Amino acid sequence: MADAIVRPTYKDFTARAPDVYAGLSALTKAVDASGLDKGLTELVKLRASQINGCAFCLKFHLGLARKAGVAQEKLDLLPAFREAEIFSAREKAALAYAEAMTKLAPGAASDAAWAGLRAEFSEDEVVFLTVTVAGINAWNRIAMGFNFAA
Template sequence: MSDHLPRPTYQDFTRQAPDIYAALSALTRGVDASGLDKGLTELVKLRVSQINACAFCLKFHLGVARKAGVPQEKLDLLAAWPDAGVFSERERAALAFAEDLTVLDGAAASDDAWAAVRAHFSQDEAMFLTVTVGAINAWNRIGIGLRFVPPAG
């Protein structure tokens, strides 16, 4: 059995699974329409993609984060966000919650992480933040499983 069987590219995925692509994209559009800050959601997507080691999503969302006006210093220090000193309390709560939902360790997301998020986010915002984390985790697993090559540029 060959270890080098070809896998679908990102373009193949969008072409061969258009309904799935549309459904995943609709999650992002729904969060964007909620009014939750785009820079914040992009930081969350980047952190989750770092944890999951999804090169495709990292490259993609770095570009989106830059367009959303996320400062380069935050992008540079995201992997070490707890000690970086450049993230707001709201961002820190979101990043901690995103990590908690991404690295489940066989347990449900902690009450402490939820309480920290709710201290800085309304219930609706926390719900949309949760959708953001779930959606990027889904994209990461698809991108990793199919070994999507990061976009050029």
């Protein structure tokens, strides 16, 4: 019988790489301090985590989104945000950007995508949205690589 494959748990990761954990946490703190709406950033994190299939991050950020006051209907309709009238133009622009930057298909950072985002967000807000997407994608890859339990 083969030995079981053992990967680091979330607790192991934070203990073995405290500076990495602190760095990733600092990204979140910087975004929170920017004044960007917490509900919006949690929706962005959830959408990227859905695309990446990260159950650990979905569970974690669903809790934070609820705590931030995101309506359950938005959480339910998030995969179909483009068609759901409950999402504002601002939310749709942020979610479309999160999808483009998570999938990184050719043309993801097109001028048209940028113009759509800039129509709803200031230059500073775009910087922090980009950091939000980059941060959650890093967490998704860590959580999935180590197979953190959801």
